[in-house]
Amino acid sequence: VSRDRKPKVAQDEHREIDLLLPWYVNGSLEEPERDRVRLHIQGCQLCQQEAPLLHVIQAEVASERQGEPEPAPGGLEQVLTKIKSQQ
Amino acid sequence: VSFFRIVTAEGIDESYDNHVERRYGIDSFVRDFRRGEGMYSKSSAQSVLGDYSVTENWEPPLPVSFFTRGIGEKEIAPSVQPGLVAEQDLGSLMRCVTDHTDNANPAFTTLYTQFTKRIFRFCLLQLRDAATAQELMHDVFLIVWQSAHTYQGQSSLEVWLFGIAHNLCRNARRRARGPAGPTPGGETVRARERPPNNEPSLPTMTVATDAPSPDFDPEGQAAAHQRCSLVQRLINRLPMVQQEVIHFTYVEGLSIHDIAQILGVSSGTVKSRMFTARCVLRHYMQEARLTREDL
Numbered sequence: 001v002s003r004d005r006k007p008k009v010a011q012d013e014h015r016e017i018d019l020l021l022p023w024y025v026n027g028s029l030e031e032p033e034r035d036r037v038r039l040h041i042q043g044c045q046l047c048q049q050e051a052p053l054l055h056v057i058q059a060e061v062a063s064e065r066q067g068e069p070e071p072a073p074g075g076l077e078q079v080l081t082k083i084k085s086q087q
Numbered sequence: 088v089s090f091f092r093i094v095t096a097e098g099i100d101e102s103y104d105n106h107v108e109r110r111y112g113i114d115s116f117v118r119d120f121r122r123g124e125g126m127y128s129k130s131s132a133q134s135v136l137g138d139y140s141v142t143e144n145w146e147p148p149l150p151v152s153f154f155t156r157g158i159g160e161k162e163i164a165p166s167v168q169p170g171l172v173a174e175q176d177l178g179s180l181m182r183c184v185t186d187h188t189d190n191a192n193p194a195f196t197t198l199y200t201q202f203t204k205r206i207f208r209f210c211l212l213q214l215r216d217a218a219t220a221q222e223l224m225h226d227v228f229l230i231v232w233q234s235a236h237t238y239q240g241q242s243s244l245e246v247w248l249f250g251i252a253h254n255l256c257r258n259a260r261r262r263a264r265g266p267a268g269p270t271p272g273g274e275t276v277r278a279r280e281r282p283p284n285n286e287p288s289l290p291t292m293t294v295a296t297d298a299p300s301p302d303f304d305p306e307g308q309a310a311a312h313q314r315c316s317l318v319q320r321l322i323n324r325l326p327m328v329q330q331e332v333i334h335f336t337y338v339e340g341l342s343i344h345d346i347a348q349i350l351g352v353s354s355g356t357v358k359s360r361m362f363t364a365r366c367v368l369r370h371y372m373q374e375a376r377l378t379r380e381d382l
Contacts, residue, residue, distance in 0.1 A: 018362070020343075022336050023336065023342060023343055026336050026340045028336075028340060056318075057368075060316055061319065061333065061337040062338055063316070064316060064319045068208065069217040070204065071203055071204060072218075072221055075203065075221060076196060076199050078225055079232075082229050083232050086229075
């Protein structure tokens with residue numbers, strides 16, 4: 001095994017984990033993938049920086065949606081009217 | 088379910104503090120956490136933030152649902168809010184809708200109540216106009232009524248519903264682009280003949296296209312611009328295929344697999360779109376930092 005082998009493996013591992021980070025942050029990863037990401041973050045400085053940033057972006061996006069318009073009242077009645085008109 | 092409060096002003100780890108200052112400035116970071124009320128599920132915060140100064144067993148002032156949609160970890164918060172139907176019961180609800188008898192209306196009403204806000208929110212992201220989003224959302228539920236018998240429970244109901252919404256939005260956006268190709272913003276389109284696969288005709292509507300900057304409505308866009316945070320404004324510059332992955336991930340909290348099913352693409356494509364979005368966003372943020380005082 002060449003001396004370059006280990007860094008390449010580590011790079012590949014980091015690349016794979018990096019792709020998964022948004023879903024680690026949103027809590028939708030399941031075991032064992034979630035545990036794999038968690039362990040990697042503990043030993044990876046880049047991911048330790050990136051994961052909190054993604055948390056902030058997630059909070060920002062979620063917070064923006066809270067202030068968006070709501071559906072107008074009476075929507076259900078309109079849908080039911082459409083349904084009746086097609087029956 | 089227990090929450091705790093991260094005391095951001097005093098409790099920020101030094102390395103993280105430096106990192107945030109470099110990227111955002113500490114004021115922005117504290118504001119971000121306060122806007123999210125600085126609350127995370129314990130496992131989430133510990134895994135990401137490490138040993139922070141926290142208040143244990145803290146009573147959140149907002150409903151738990153706030154955390155299950157975008158900030159907290161879904162698996163430790165209750166998955167069902169009061170008055171809503173559990174995922175495992177939605178299949179039987181759909182069977183009631185399929186009957187198209189007198190029993191169907193209450194079931195359909197329950198379904199509508201449960202999903203209307205989420206479907207509307209997605210349509211609004213895609214179409215950028217509340218009235219148009221509302222119309223399209225109605226069409227989604229019309230299709231649900233007509234096609235309930237085709238739901239086999241192979242995917243979750245939310246995935247099925249978002250899949251319908253995504254198809255309708257995509258078609259509306261294609262119609263808005265017209266045969267001449269993409270336009271820089273959006274345009275008014277006329278309802279036309281019934282499209283294939285039994286989708287209902289759409290009324291006259293104004294929709295955004297796939298262009299990265301959908302500023303087709305100067306007044307509305309200006310108002311939206313005022314409301315939007317810096318990060319959201321940068322996200323709005325991304326192509327819609329990336330914005331929708333961000334939406335399903337951060338707003339809906341969906342998994343890679345679910346998002347892939349909704350969009351009709353592979354899991355690899357979902358990850359790739361998100362990765363590209365993050366790279367471009369990072370670039371936008373570096374740009375924006377130079378002029379953030381002006382934004």
